[in-house]
Amino acid sequence: MSARPTGTTPASQDELLAHFDGLIAAGETVEPRDWMPDGYRRMMIRQVAQHAHSEIIGMQPEGAWLTRAPSLYRKSVLIAKVQDEAGHGMYLYSAAETLGVDRAALLDALHQGQQRASATFNHPALTWADTGAIAWLTDGAAVINQAPLCRTSYGPYARAMRRVCQEEAFHVRQGYDLMRTLCEGTPEQKAMAQDAVDRWWLPAVALMFGPPDTEAGGADARAAALGAAVSRRAMAWGIKRHTNDELRQRFVDSCVPQAERLGLVLPDPAIRWNEERGHHDFTPVDWDLYRAALGEDTHWSRQRLAHRRAAHEDGAWVREASAAYAARFGADGPPPPPAPDPETASKAGAGPAAVEDVRGGAGERA
Amino acid sequence: MTTSTDQAPADEAARADAHLAVHLLRLGDDALVLGQRLCRWITRAPTIEEDMALSNIALDLIGHARTLLALSGEADGTGRTEDEFAFTRSDREFTNALLTELPCGDFAVTVARQLVYAHYAVLYYEALADRADLRLAAFGERAAKEVAFHRTHADNWALRLGLGTPESARRMQRGLEQVWPYAAELFDEDEVTRHVVAAGTAPSPAPLHPVWQRRVGEVVTRAGLTVPTPRWRAGGGRAGLHTEEFGPLIADMQSVHRQFPGGRW
Ligand SMILES: [Fe+2]
Ligand SMILES: [Fe+2]
Numbered sequence: 001m002s003a004r005p006t007g008t009t010p011a012s013q014d015e016l017l018a019h020f021d022g023l024i025a026a027g028e029t030v031e032p033r034d035w036m037p038d039g040y041r042r043m044m045i046r047q048v049a050q051h052a053h054s055e056i057i058g059m060q061p062e063g064a065w066l067t068r069a070p071s072l073y074r075k076s077v078l079i080a081k082v083q084d085e086a087g088h089g090m091y092l093y094s095a096a097e098t099l100g101v102d103r104a105a106l107l108d109a110l111h112q113g114q115q116r117a118s119a120t121f122n123h124p125a126l127t128w129a130d131t132g133a134i135a136w137l138t139d140g141a142a143v144i145n146q147a148p149l150c151r152t153s154y155g156p157y158a159r160a161m162r163r164v165c166q167e168e169a170f171h172v173r174q175g176y177d178l179m180r181t182l183c184e185g186t187p188e189q190k191a192m193a194q195d196a197v198d199r200w201w202l203p204a205v206a207l208m209f210g211p212p213d214t215e216a217g218g219a220d221a222r223a224a225a226l227g228a229a230v231s232r233r234a235m236a237w238g239i240k241r242h243t244n245d246e247l248r249q250r251f252v253d254s255c256v257p258q259a260e261r262l263g264l265v266l267p268d269p270a271i272r273w274n275e276e277r278g279h280h281d282f283t284p285v286d287w288d289l290y291r292a293a294l295g296e297d298t299h300w301s302r303q304r305l306a307h308r309r310a311a312h313e314d315g316a317w318v319r320e321a322s323a324a325y326a327a328r329f330g331a332d333g334p335p336p337p338p339a340p341d342p343e344t345a346s347k348a349g350a351g352p353a354a355v356e357d358v359r360g361g362a363g364e365r366a
Numbered sequence: 367m368t369t370s371t372d373q374a375p376a377d378e379a380a381r382a383d384a385h386l387a388v389h390l391l392r393l394g395d396d397a398l399v400l401g402q403r404l405c406r407w408i409t410r411a412p413t414i415e416e417d418m419a420l421s422n423i424a425l426d427l428i429g430h431a432r433t434l435l436a437l438s439g440e441a442d443g444t445g446r447t448e449d450e451f452a453f454t455r456s457d458r459e460f461t462n463a464l465l466t467e468l469p470c471g472d473f474a475v476t477v478a479r480q481l482v483y484a485h486y487a488v489l490y491y492e493a494l495a496d497r498a499d500l501r502l503a504a505f506g507e508r509a510a511k512e513v514a515f516h517r518t519h520a521d522n523w524a525l526r527l528g529l530g531t532p533e534s535a536r537r538m539q540r541g542l543e544q545v546w547p548y549a550a551e552l553f554d555e556d557e558v559t560r561h562v563v564a565a566g567t568a569p570s571p572a573p574l575h576p577v578w579q580r581r582v583g584e585v586v587t588r589a590g591l592t593v594p595t596p597r598w599r600a601g602g603g604r605a606g607l608h609t610e611e612f613g614p615l616i617a618d619m620q621s622v623h624r625q626f627p628g629g630r631w
Contacts, residue, residue, distance in 0.1 A: 071623070074631055189629050317534060320531055321526055325525070333522075
């Protein structure tokens, strides 16, 4: 529980800001009822909304393979995963609502293209192995990205992320397991796995971490300065804890040994261990590479949005019915039907006793 | 070595198991095909909550299918796995009731089908929990609890749509009309069910039909809708005679599995 200004006289802007800065400096969480600078609120809404949208849009590439999963075990795992992602979207929209924007408005903003999901999912899932590559690489990137967010300064977001992170880590293990099974299968299965990694590596490494924000990460001096300024502000507010490039490096370092164990090649010839740095070198995600990976306003970015919009529009009459029903009956629903006349009821075999009768009947046959 | 005197009972036991195997296959195919159909809603539901609810139901159904298909493979003595049943049979070898393979239609059609199936499944799995061998009874008990949630979900939506707006009521009534002729097949009795009932290995669904009619009738009436009185009824699924929409469903489901002969998943 965070401390709040006390006293009865309204606090001045300066006092409010000092209180807010105090919370951040002390590493305490900012809670919905705390005063916060507009810039903080805007940045937080933007980040939480984009994150929520990404969970929802991110259901699509894998969702497209639900009907084709090649074993019933994998089908179950995939249904559960896509369901988890929907759940993540829900937690995050709820967190965003504590900042004073409602879910319907955020969804409208997504549907009208005013807000976006991560461009990672503007890529097609072309084969079954893509579901494994997505879970292993993009959920893997999400875990690295999101682990520090479990300690982000805004309380509801941090708490949502703690639940999300646990499930994401589970998705990564399942994705890795799927890839391992393919790699231990027929040559054709292994080739399918490699092809998927070839296509999902760049979206994961470039887009899951955001644009380059350090010169070391491949930004030129001006871009690095701009990226660093944005990151610095987010870090000063305790929204972010690390630069994009720092997290990206962490991701590459974690993937290299995993890919080696799988016998898969990460599609970046520059990857090699750098003894001096204690990290793997890799091709810097410079702005050109980043833009190339973005795939903005392409077939797939339009497709993802169109799919989402169609679901929303097709469901409009259902949501209207729900709202009308709730307005009419509240939470209790319509009154129960009048109790049946006992005589006809016994003839028709009403009530739980009748079920026993029926089961008895079935038993007698046996 | 067998003499002619102990030949007969052994054959009978084998036949009884074969009947049970077919019966379990039917139940498993119902769950599998309905679960497969429901997958289509995931990412396309009217709300995110419904994406989650329908995922949950699909997940339960696939779980039921996995148990039932594996048990069928044991019962028929072939040791076939759940995946062999799901991915290597031709569409003519599937024995699901036609209700489960109907295309999803709009949300009201889906709710109507869930209403029909879930009310049936609760009754049947409860009966299974009472009347089957231990393993099957344990499955019935667990599955009955899960489909009871599906039934609540369907009941709630039938009410909301029936009493929501004029449009939702119209669609819900149309959904009921669409699926109702396919309900009776779930309760059919034939050679196979008569054998499993006689052997005491599983109950027949037929005696559950009146209770089912009363229960779904209550929900439909409470939702301000009319119980349809179709002039025809569907059948044939148990004999592998399916709708034209079924071939593409199976082709889609089996496509990856069949594309990689000898693959392990
Ligand atoms: Fe997620
Ligand atoms: Fe995930």
